[in-house]
Amino acid sequence: EIVLTQSPGTLSLSPGERATLSCRASQSVSSNYFAWYQQKPGQAPRLLIDGASGRATGIPDRFSGSGSGTDFTLTISRLEPEDFAMYYCQQYGSSPPWTFGQGTKVEIK
């Protein structure tokens, strides 16, 4: 099983600032089968990034994903008020189980 470790656990930033979220895998994720989700309280997760760097339908271009192998990054170029939420990474490339990271909370400073 591939274990995903997200850092930091909490990111305290102000609107307009840049957010950089990291996710490290315990072994290489094949073919960049890697995604990022946003989750707000009481809501289902929302897909942001597919294939490590492709934005999902309707996702603003301030969200970008990068990385390969074992190290992946989600960057939010300028935080909007609606971006303060939990963020999860997921890999779906190896044999099951597909796994999620434990989450990074982006909170208002």
Place this chain on the structure above:
Amino acid sequence: QVQLQESGPGLVKPSETLSLTCSVSGDSMSGNSYYWGWIRQPPGKGLEWIGTMFRTGNTYYNPSLKSRVTTSVDTSKKQLSLKLTSVTATDTAVYYCARSPGLRRPFDFWGQGLLVTVSS
């Protein structure tokens, strides 16, 4: 666009079977390459993948739950089902159904989730 809605009992007794249904609207479910999955989230915790299935019956389960999980797809009723046997308090979670464009693709549409509490 596709919409998913989970339904089922919100309270299950320990050692019993948790049974949930997910109703799918806005998608034919047949004649396409979509996969359908179940994911859960204990209160205040992260996400755990339970399993993914195709309309033909192919299923892929989390090894940690495999001995207790059964999922199915009924394209005529446009429903998914989840059964989890011998539940304990650690199975208390919000259960989500979701759609994936392919086996090795992320989940692009999710249900709103259903909280299931395991308690006597």
